Amino acid sequence: MNKSKLWTKNFLIVSTANFFLYFTFYLLMVTITLFATEKFHASPSEAGLASGIFVIGILIARIFSGRYIDQVGWKKMLYIGFILFLFTTCLYVLVNSMAFLLINRFLNGAAMGIASTATGTIVAKIIPQDRRGEGTGYYALSVTVAAAIGPFLGMFIVGHSTFYMNFVICIIFLVFSFIAVFFIKIPRLEFTKEQLEKRKGFSLKSFFEIKAIPISIIAALIALGYSSILTFLTSYTKEINLVNIGSFFFIVYAVFVLVSRPFTGRCFDKKGENFVMYPAILLFAIALVILSQSHKGFSLLLAGALVGLGYGTTSSSVQAISVKVSPKHRMGLATSTNFIFQDLGVGLGPFILGYFVPLIGYRGLYMIMAVVIFLCLFLYYFLHGRKIAYIEESDESVSA
Incomplete structure (x- = not known):
């Protein structure tokens, strides 16, 4: 029996977009504490908060994006996440205070949570059922490679250029990814009346x-x-x-x-x-x-x-x-x-x-x-x- 096709255009685009999301995440995660310390003379605890508050933003956004992604639409949620993530990444260039940095880090994390939930949901739909483990494994490589390249490149740039060069590189890659996701074709998912009824109201199952x-x-x-x-x-x-x-x-x-x-x-x-x-x-x-x-x-x-x-x-x-x-x-x-x-x-x-x-x-x-x-x-x-x-x-x- 022939295998279902895994390496489709949609799969490659979603995996690439997810790579650049996590590339930005890891690159900034290893450099933002040093940025806060040198730019705003932040204490170690404040610098640590600048790093950790990003994860808090991700968590909160994922709770709600998982709840509403089907109602909003997978592709629309992907666009919303990418637009917000690109916008808040651009704001790093304008950060002029520690308070501004903390607020933007939280919003940047929330945008990351929305976008990554969308990419994860979409890829789960387009991976063939009979290649679920293999496809998910290859998709997860986008995070693995980002975790290796992002920190290395971030520290290299800090050692040879300025912090702002990190922000510029992230912005360029995110623009490229944002353009690419417009070419994704996602199969339409139909819901029964019973399924839609269950989504109303607020309960544990809603989130x-x-x-x-x-x-x-x-x-x-x-x-x-x-x-x-x-x-x-x-x-x-x-x-x-x-x-x-x-x-x-x-x-x-x-x-x-x-x-x-x-x-x-x-x-x-x-x-x-x-x-x-x-x-x-x-x-x-x-x-x-x-x-x-x-x-x-x-x-x-x-x-x-x-x-x-x-x-x-x-x-x-x-x-x-x-x-x-x-x-x-x-x-x-x-x-x-x-x-x-x-x-x-x-x-x-x-x-x-x-x-x-x-x-x-x-x-x-x-x-x-x-x-x-x-x-x-x-x-x-x-x-x-x-x-x-x-x-x-x-x-x-x-x-x-």
């Missing part, structure tokens, strides 16, 4: 897809583990005198995600999510153990490789699962629900885990996170994995 919550809980905990790396790796490598080697950590991470993604995506579709999720969660736990015990560059980079195989695989797989278990007419809510939980893990992680560092140190922190991720194996089984195993057994007994 979250209930069926996607169990796997999204796993996503939040795994994202919490990753946030410990994003937030504290630089300080940790400085403490263990591996700063130079540590700068290659995310490059190695991105390379292993790129290499493994075609294989893991096809396994997801052919063998099922359990075949991918169990080893991926275990590899992420092992990566954190190795990271906690690193004394040499090789072990540090080995941990980066395993994080790519582990976290890189789970982050795309949970997104595919959340859409898979949800009704087709609630793809938007399923996508936003998963993103909200992942953002909670990444956004709240630094605040929560930061309290433990003075007590147990970085090595102790990574060891504790390894235990948390390992326990996710069992939590995944109870929340989702055992249901898949039951369905497979039932199918086998029926066919027999």
